[in-house]
Amino acid sequence: MYEKLTAIIPEEDVMVDEPLRNHTYTHLGGMADFLVTPETYEQVQQIVKLANRETIAFTLLGKGSNLIVKDGGIRGIVMNLKRLKEITTDETTLVAQSGARIIDASRAALKHNLSGLEFSCGIPGSVGGALYMNAGAYGGEIKDVLVSTVVVDRDGELRTLTAEELDLDYRTSNIPDNDYIVLEATFGLKTGEHKDIKAVMDDLTHKRETKxxxxxxxxxxxxxxxxxxxxxxxxxxxxxxxxxxxxxxxxxxxxxxxxxxxxxxxxxxxxxxxxxxxxxxxxxxxxxxxxxxxxxxxxx
Incomplete structure (x- = not known):
């Protein structure tokens, strides 16, 4: 399997018997047989298709923030999308790849005077993980601002879905039910005053750090x-x-x-x-x- 994975992504992006405690916020977790960190959407697709062909177990890890990995670890291929972390803005739209931190997405919005992601300025974890569980805090949640997402389905095919198609509800979505791998998210935001957006984020950060x-x-x-x-x-x-x-x-x-x-x-x-x-x-x-x-x- 190592040879087949390194035919898709560079050797340095394939780790064998990797301790997952090094990749979770809890610092818990046994070994992953193979931990892969693809750098492109095509590589993600190819790895999913490889797992299907070889009937090998496949698990998406994300950034490991809202997750406990058991002591026996995870068999098969574990994928971490930390290399997919680009964030771009265009007028009132912000597009963030799934491996970007949702905190960094909120900071990018602030930089471009865009309001709507302030609630997420203290949420740990990735953009993909935030969609997975419809993350929220302090009265806001992902479904309030999400427009659409690009995913890889269980067959390894790219799909673009609207926010409504994800059935976002309190800390849930249909992403796990459909085995979707989130690659990017498009957020619809509003223009605002930099000082006002920053004041809200500073206040929420203070609350988080003190509580x-x-x-x-x-x-x-x-x-x-x-x-x-x-x-x-x-x-x-x-x-x-x-x-x-x-x-x-x-x-x-x-x-x-x-x-x-x-x-x-x-x-x-x-x-x-x-x-x-x-x-x-x-x-x-x-x-x-x-x-x-x-x-x-x-x-x-």
Whole structure:
């Protein structure tokens, strides 16, 4: 398989038995059999078609921000689109490739006096990941500004889809159901005053830095907001802040975060998630649904 992959992309873009903890925000995860970082849309297509022909498992990693990779790692081909990171603007349109950070997209919008992406100035992860889960914060979400996207489908073909065709809803889309690989996103923004846009972004950045435990590795907000409640408040009221399993801890700074304070394993992190869910269910009869994705295999 190595030879077939390096026939598509350069050798330096194919890593064998690569520790995925080096590629996730939580610093968790076992080995990937093959980690590939394509540089063009055509290379992405060719790798998908190769995986189909060889019937080898294929996983899209993204930037690994809202993700937990299990300790046993991931078999087959794992694709990271970090090299696809170009961002361009044209009047009130901003086009960002999927490997670009959504934070950088918001900064590019600010640079060109475009308003609409301010809410995303503190969201970790990639543009592709933001579409995947319809990322949002502080009252805004991707579906508010997304116009269209270019994807590769499960057959390796390029498709252009409108935002409506993605069925974007609260922290969900149909991207995983259809095995789409997002290559770029087009956002429709509005012209604004630079100082006003910057003031909003500065305020949101301040809120994020003062309220979120950015000093530790984490997957961000672990749970979706339950109807009528706030996940962090339920966890806090369950007296779970500081609760620790191995190196994973419910953050003292923000109860909605689980942080890696001391070389946690994925199993410890996941066990703590389950403990929090069970405790909140017992105390308040509320089901906390995970926002973070868990993929990969358990360590045997």
């Amino acid at each position: 979120q435990p950015l000093e530790y590795p984490s997957c961000g907000s672990v749970f979706k907001r339950p109807p009528g409640f706030f996940a962090g408040k339920l966890i806090q009221d369950s007296h779970l802040q500081g609760k620790q399993i191995g190196g994973a801890q419910v953050s003292w700074k923000h109860a909605g975060f689980i942080v890696n304070v001391n070389e946690a394993t994925a199993s410890e992190y996941i066990n703590l998630i389950h403990f929090v869910q069970d405790t909140v269910k017992e105390k308040f009869d509320v089901n906390l649904e995970r926002e973070v994705r868990i993929i990969g295999e358990d360590l045997i």
